[in-house]
Amino acid sequence: MLSFFDLDPTSLESFCADHDMPRHRADQILRWVYRQGVVDPSAMTNVSAAHRDLIAEQVEFYRGELLASALASDGTHKLLLGWDSMKTRPAGPSPLPVLAPTGGPSDRSTETVLIPTEDRRTACLSSQVGCPVGCRFCASGLGGLEGNLDAGQIVEQAHRLSWLEGGSRVSNVVFMGMGEPLANATAVMQAIRTLNAPWGMGIGARRITVSTVGLPAAIRRFAHFELPVTLALSLHAPDDDLRRELIPWAKFSTIEELLDACRAYFEQSGREITLEYLLLGGVNDRSSQARELARLARTLRANVNLIRYNEVDGLPYRRPTDDDVLGFQRILRRASVNAHIRASRGRDIAAACGQLRREQRAH
Ligand code: SF4
Structure with a gap:
């Protein structure tokens, strides 16, 4: 077939x-x-x-099995797709360590989410089944990596979200679901071509964001991709020690090396970098950390996206207060850094990445 x-x-x-x-x-x-x-x-x-x-x-046509779907009161719509009945590509040999699957039954499912706002309908897509990075705060990374999605499986997610309940089409795509997109870069780039093509989904390259934990060499390679998509670097900490505590892969490079690679991406693509910063209460939301983040952000053409953590059962991190988030943003803005707080969507449907999958697994 x-x-x-x-x-x-x-x-x-x-x-x-x-x-x-x-x-x-x-x-x-x-x-x-x-x-x-x-x-x-x-x-x-x-x-x-x-x-x-x-x-x-x-x-x-559709190869995924719809295992669950959840619609939040704010219109956020999450799908859990099962890929059990067909192959996901095993992750190829990697110079980087891959966290082993937990040894439980194979769970070849991924989440994909439609986030509608007044002016856009954003599809949040997964690029892998599970995730090799293992961020300490993330439900998706808990079970390690099961395999890579192929380009067709990635495009299918966007197509399904585009035609949910006959609703209007997806206008924006973010690779912020399960997986590290640059660890499956060939499939992700092929999928982006179809998402962007006039004969395909017709989504402008500037409306497509690839979010990565960041490996300098992978970012530099991605800078030569022919479509000028937005690159978002998941920074989440302003210093290497804390970043390495939160993100196991951070031990492979320093923040400075990553920002250097981001500068190269900007020079090649002309696209301003987005620095993603997940605010974890009491961990990385102090004023001194905001000042250090501002210093880093000013060394390149970047804006900062602040994300309030959605708590995950069994993980020790907490959501920061509104005041702390606003205070953090204020420090960045006073330092002339363009900083936005990303609206929290779909909290009533376990919106944190990987949570629907975990809940389904427990049933
Ligand atoms: S936050 Fe992203 S990179 Fe980190 S474990 Fe979760 S899916 Fe992987």
């Missing part, structure tokens, strides 16, 4: 030619899927019945 969301117009045309279908069939199918949200060949009414049957036999 061919996986539809892995195809581009050229490969779809080859498929049509190989099966004696007219050339324009490829275009018709692409339009049904990406313009109309139709993933059932029997509903592609301008395709002949024989060709509809053939497509149904040979092409797989």
Whole structure:
């Protein structure tokens, strides 16, 4: 079976030619899927019945199994997709240590979230099943890495979110779900091409953000990607010691090396860097830390995104108070750093990354 969301117009045309279908069939199918949200060949009414049957036999559209979905009162919609019935690519050999799976039953599921606001509909996508990084505060990293998603599985998430309840289309994409995107960079870049393509999802490159914990060499390689997407660096601490406590992979590089790589990304892409800073109550939200973060942010073209932690059962971190968050932002702004507080969305549906998956696992 061919996986539809892995195809581009050229490969779809080859498929049509190989099966004696007219050339324009490829275009018709692409339009049904990406313009109309139709993933059932029997509903592609301008395709002949024989060709509809053939497509149904040979092409797989949605490959994930919808295991759970949750809709929050603020419109945030989270899906848990299971990839058990098909292969996820095992993570290839890596020069970096990968946290081993916990030894429990294999759980090949990922979360994907639609976050609607007044002016945009943002899809938060996963790039891996589990995560190799193992951040101490994150539910997704607890079980280690199970495997990589392929490009089609990544695009499928955005497509499903685009056509939820016949709602309007996804306008923005952030790679901030499960996984470290630059540890699966080839699939992520291929997926971004389809997300961006006029024949695909048609989402502007500037509306796509790749969020990474950051490995300098991976950032420098990514700087040569042909599409100028936004790079977000998950900093989460203003000094190496604390960062290494929170993010195991931080031991592979210093903050200074990472910021150097981000400067190279800016020079190559022209895109301002976003520094993501997850505020953990009593851990990294002190005034002195805000001042140090401001100093770092001023060494490159960057804005700062402050994120209030959503508590995770079983993890020792707490959500900071509103006053502490506002105070932290004030210090950054006084230092002329463009700092935003990201609105907390979907708290009533276990919005922290990986939580729906954990809850489902416990059932
Ligand atoms: S925060 Fe991101 S990088 Fe860290 S463990 Fe969770 S999914 Fe992985």
